[in-house]
Amino acid sequence: MSALRRIGCALLALALFAGCAGKQEISELAIVTGVGLDLTDDGEGVRVTAQIVRAADARGQTGAPAGGTGEPIYSVSAEGDTIFAAIRNLARISSRRVYWAHNFVIAMSEEYAREGISDMVDFFTRNHELRMETWVVVTPDRAEEFISTRTGIEILPGESVEKLFWYSDIVGEAPQTNMMNVEEMLLSDTTHPMIARAALRKAGISNKKPEKGASVNQAELSGAAVFKKDRMVGWLKPGEARAAVFFIQDVESLILPLACPGEEKHKATVELQEHRFNVKPALKNGEISFLVSMDADADLVEFGCDGPLESALPDIEKVLEKELRQGFESMLEVAQNDYQVDFLKLGDRVRNEYPVYWHRIERRWDSIFPDVEIEVDVHAEITSSVLKVRGGRK
C-alpha cells in the first residue's frame, strides 16, 4: 500500500467515521435570543423561559416559501431543580437543538435575584456556547412574561433589550451590565454587583386603537438592582442609578433639566458634554476617606427661563453643580446607609492606591464602608450656550 493511498484511506475514514462530529446546520437550531429565570411556584426550583426565534418568520420571506405562522418568536419554559435540569427539560419540548450562542439577554425576576444569582453566573459562564457579552437584567415582573413579550420596534424582544443597552448611555439611568461585568463584580473581593433593571411598561400606543392611549407593553431600562454578595438587596431609583453609573463605567453624555434660577416653574436643560470624573481615596491617621470630584462641561440645549441668557448662565451653572452634587450625595447615602454595600468599586480604588492598608482591612471592608467619609466636589461650566441669546419665553 503506497503512502498516498494510506493517507487517502485515513482521510476517508476520518470523514466517514468522525467527519461530521459537532456538525449542526444553522437551520436545525433553535436559536435562543432571550432567557428568563423565575422561581417555580413552590419556590424550590427554577423556571427557565427561552425565547426562541422562528427565523423564517423573524426575517420574512427571503425568496423561498417559509411556511411560517407569522409569529417571530416561540417562547417555551420548563422547570427543574437546577438551571441545567430545567434546560434539559426544555429539550423535551423543543424539536430543535437549543442553541445559546446568540442569546441577547438573561432576565431574572426579582424573587429569583433575591434568592441568589451565583448559580446563574456559574451556569452561564461555564456554558461554552454563551457569549460573555450577553446582557443581564433584573426585572420586577415575571421574567417569563418579560422575555416573551413582543415589544417596540424590534421584531425580537431580546434584540430590543440589546439595543436599549446600546443607547442607554444617552439616559445613563442603568449600568451596562453584561455577563462579563456581572461575573467580575461577583467574583471581586471588594465590590458587590449592581445589575440593570428592566421592566415592562405600558408605553407603546396601539395603531388600531390609538384612542386608548398607551396600552402596549414596552421594555424599559432604568434603575438598577443592588446585590450583597450574590443576593439582591434592593433597587436603586433611576436618579440614583444614574449617579452610580459614573462610578463603574464611562458615561458619555447626560441630559439634565434644571429649574431656572429664581423660578421653579420653568426649566432649562443642559447636556453634559465632557466631564472628568475622579474618585480619590485618601488615607489619614489610619482612616480612609474619599474625594469624589467632577469637572463638567455642559451645553445649554434648552433655555425656557425668563430673562436674558448672560445673567442667567452663572446661576444655571450653580444649579447644575448643586443638582449633580445632590445626585451623588443621595446615591452615596443610599449605598452607605440603606444597603450598606459597596457596589461602587470604591474598595477597588483603595486596593489600588493603598495595597498594604487594604490588606489589613480587606475582611472588614463591608463594615467599614458605611462609615467612610466621602466628600463630593462638583465643578460645572456651561461652555456653549448656542447662538441664540434670548430665551424661548418672553
Add this chain to the structure above:
Amino acid sequence: MTHQDQLLKSAYSDSLDENVKTLDALLDKSIDLIIRPLVLHKGKDIRARCYFTDGLVKALEIDTILTGLMAFTEDVFKEREELTGKELMERLLLNFSVRITHEIGEGITAILSGDTLLLVDGIGAGLIVGTRGWDMRSVSEPATETVVRGPRDGFTENIRTNTGIMRRRIRDPNLRIEGMQIGTRSKTDVNIAYIKDIAKEELVEEVRSRLKSIKIDAVLESGYIEELIEDSPKSIFVTIQSTERPDKVAAAILEGRVAVFVDNTPFVLVMPTYFWEYVQAADDYYSRYWVGSFFRQIRYFCFLLSLTLTPIYVMLVSFHHEMIPTELALTIASGRAVVPFPVLLEALMMEIAFELMREAGLRMPKPIGQAVSIVGSLIIGQAAVQAGLVSPFMVIVVAVTGIASFAIPNYPASFSIRLVRFPLIIAAGFFGLLGFAVFLFGFMIHALSLRSFGEPYLAPAAPFRPRDQKDLLARMPWWSYEKRPSMAQDRRRQPSGTKPKPPRPEPPQPT
C-alpha cells in the same frame, strides 16, 4: 536503427537518380507532395528536381526558383564547365533564403515544413530554398487576456510571426532567439528568446537542457512543453506562465526571464514565474500607478474571495454559528428553513452547477453559448431558490465566488484556484474551521515549497525580498523602477532620478 533511419541519416549521392530513388523510398506518394522535374542544360543533360509540399509553399517563391534556373543556367554554363551547389546558390537562385544540406533527413524535414528541396544532377548535396507561405490567421486581439489600455495585438499560430512581433518590441542586438525542433514525428519548431546580458546564463542553459531532454513524438501546443519541463509536475499550481500577450512576454524578457515560443500555438511560455504574477494584469503598467495599484489590490481580494468564500460560508453555517452576527444568522437560517440538504451538499451542488454552466457555455457554439448562460442563470438564480432547493444566500455566495474567479487575469491560474476550492469546501464541510485551516495551510505549505526554474514560487513575498516589493502589492511609478527584479543578471534598468519635474522658472531678470 531501422532501415528508414539509416536512409534519413545518409548523405546525398552525386547521382540524381540515386537521390530520387532514396527520396521516393522515404516519401512514397502523397497527393500533396509535388515533384517537379527540370532540365537545366540540354546539351550537358543536367537534370534537376524540385520537391515541395502543396499548401505549405508560396507559389511566388517557386516561380522565382523556376525562373532563375530555367532562364539563366545556360548563360552561366557558357563560362564554366561545372557548377558546385554553392555556385548554383550564389548565381542562379534568386530566392532570399537558400541553404545547402548534405543529409537526406534534413531535406525531407524541409520539404515537410514548406521549404523546397532542389536536387541537381552531379551535385552531391541538396539545396533548401525558403518557400514557406501557408495560410494563417492574421494578428488579432488576444482572446484570453483583454486589456482596456494596452496593445491589441496577440500572438498567432505562426512562430515566425510571433518572434517577429517580439523583435518589433525589443530591438536589442542581445535579444537572442534560439531554435530547435521538438517531437520525433511532429518536428515542431520551438524557439527560446532571452536577452543575453539580462537573463542569467544558468537559467538559459537550464531551459535549453530541459527542452532538449524532451522525448515525445509530437508537440501540438505549448501545454505539452509546459508539462514536460516544469519543476513540480504533480503540483496543482501552474509554475510556468503562458500568455497570448506580446507585451507581457516582452516585459518578462526584459526582466531577465526566458520565453519559449512554440509553433502552431499563440500561447508563449514564460519562465521562471512567480505566483503573484497571475494576479497582475498588463493594464496595471499602462494605467496610472494609483489606478493600477488599486485594481491590483482588488484582484488580490478577488483571489482570496474565490478561494475561500464558499468554504468559509459552509464552515460557519454548519459548525460555527456563534461566529455569525445574530441578525445575519437569522437571515441565513430563514433562507435555509426550507432547504432539504446540508450546506455542504448545497454548496457542492451550486459550485458544480456553476462550473457546468461555464463549461457548457464555453463548449457550445457561440450563438448557443449565450442561451446556456441565460437559461442557467434563470434556473439557478430564480427557480432553484423558489423551489426551495437552494437558499438565496448560497446563490449569492457562489455567484460572488464565480465572479471573483473571473477577475484573475490568467486562465490556467484561475482554474487551479477553482480546483483547490473543492477540497477546501469538503474539508470545511466535514471538519469545520479545523479542516478549512488544515487544508488551506497544506496548500500554502505546498505553494511555499514550489520552485519555478530555481526561483522560489512565492518570491518576493516568501522569501521576502525588500528590493522587489515595488511590484508586488502596489504598482509603483515607472520612474521608481530603477532596478530589475533580482532574477535578472544585469539589474540596473534606468538611471536614478528620472522622476519628471516641471521646468524650474527662470529667475526674474533685473531690469
